[in-house]
Amino acid sequence: MTRISDPFLPAVDRAAFAVALADRLRRRGVPVGLTATQDFVAALAASPPATRTALYWTARVTLVRDQPQLARFDEVFDSVFGEAVLAVDPHARRDGRGGSPPREDEVHAPPPAGASGDPIEAAGLPWVTLPSVVSGAEHDDAYASTVPERLPTDVAGAVDTPFEQLGEREAELLGRWLETALRQWPTRRSRRHAVRPGGHRVAIRETVARARRTGWEPVRLVRTGAVDRPRRVVVLCDVSRSMQAQAVAYLHLMRALALTTHAEVFAFATSLTRLTTVLAHRSAQTAFEEATERVVDRFGGTRIAHCLEALLASHHGGTLRGAVVLIASDGWDGDPPERLAAAMARLRRRAHTVVWLNPRAGAPGFAPRTTTMTAALPHVDLLLPADTFAALLRVPAEIARLTGRDGRTARPVRPLVSTPWT
DSSP states (O other): OOEEOSSSSTTEEHHHHHHHHHHHHHHTTOOOOHHHHHHHHHHHHHSOOSSHHHHHHHHHHHHOOSGGGHHHHHHHHHHHHOSSSOOSOHHHHHHTOOSOOOOTTOEEEOOOOOTTSOHHHHOSSSOEEEOTTSOGGGOOGGGOOOSOOOOSSTTTTTTTSOGGGOOHHHHHHHHHHHHHHTTOOOEEEEEEEEEOTTOSEEOHHHHHHHHGGGTTOOOSOOEEEEEEEEOOEEEEEEOSGGGHHHHHHHHHHHHHHHHHSOOEEEEESSSEEEOHHHHTSSOHHHHHHHHHHHOTTTTSOOOHHHHHHHHHHSGGGGGGTTOEEEEEOOOOOSSOHHHHHHHHHHHHHHOSEEEEEETTTTSTTOOOOSHHHHHHGGGOSEEEEOSSHHHHHTHHHHHHHHBOTTSOBOOOSSOOOOSTTO
16 A cells, blocks of 8 residues: 655545545535546645645646636645644544554545534544444444445446546546447338348249249248338537536447447527537547537527527428437426427427436436426427436436337327436
């Protein structure tokens, strides 16, 4: 186990220290990704901090990404390291041994909550050492480990991580994984027929051609069946201010669908922008750079009804016929609800299935009570949470479950909502 050996932080495990500090920052609303934690550990190994100021700048450079997060970071750092005496090892300080290295039979865990119930106030640093005699039954919620479980691959450890906590490297890795995972998609029955052993139609020409081998006796009948083709997919992604944390992950979803299902993808905020040709580029970095340049109104207001009307009125509106339409948005709209309801009704009559992906739907206690969602829900077949990559991967399975065997969707009287509150 690698430890920091310097006068400021003697014999401290780098990994446990970095994970515990990142957990404190997340509790105060600072999004810290796994890659940022890894960078913090690497920085501690490359240049162990000798002073509190050096530790502050090492943590700030590696763990904080945006300017608005600095105030909360300073608050957490001061609450953890502001005391004059650093509680590196309370057991050692009680015995008067200072910061001596812990024994090999000791395990690391966060300190229990103090009298106020806040673990930050219970000790100066977010870690202590406990003797190995503490059994597993004695580890209650106060001693819950903050170190994430190590899974076989980096992808498996981040598929359930919320989008706002993912770094750029993790999002890119999961985007490539999503491109290979989205292979099964709902199909439609085309008018073209092909030879199939279990077909319901006898192919006269093929049967006569095969009878030439058996003295013109049709010993075996050749049957044909309808050819199934992937159903067309149209994706509409909200890139307004309220969707800034999820925009990168949804761009990976749109690129994966554009490459695997030849989907038509659009981004919208106050206007509609087609990104099909841009996101189909072989290089993901080039595709995202061009998409960023093309969407000029990103991270601004939202006009969902106006953008839907623009799509229905354009020549791209023909792609909606018989298609699976995915709308990725949190439901905040600046247009009147009546206008959105009318646009959604037109869209529903033209499309095969309408699926609304809401990143807020995965939160406990969520309910679609906004006027926008209330106006759109009667015209939506599925309302699904989409706050992690694992939730995005479940979208094709939910659509396939809704689709009947004959390729047509059984339209319920009320929209079929697959969400935690049902």
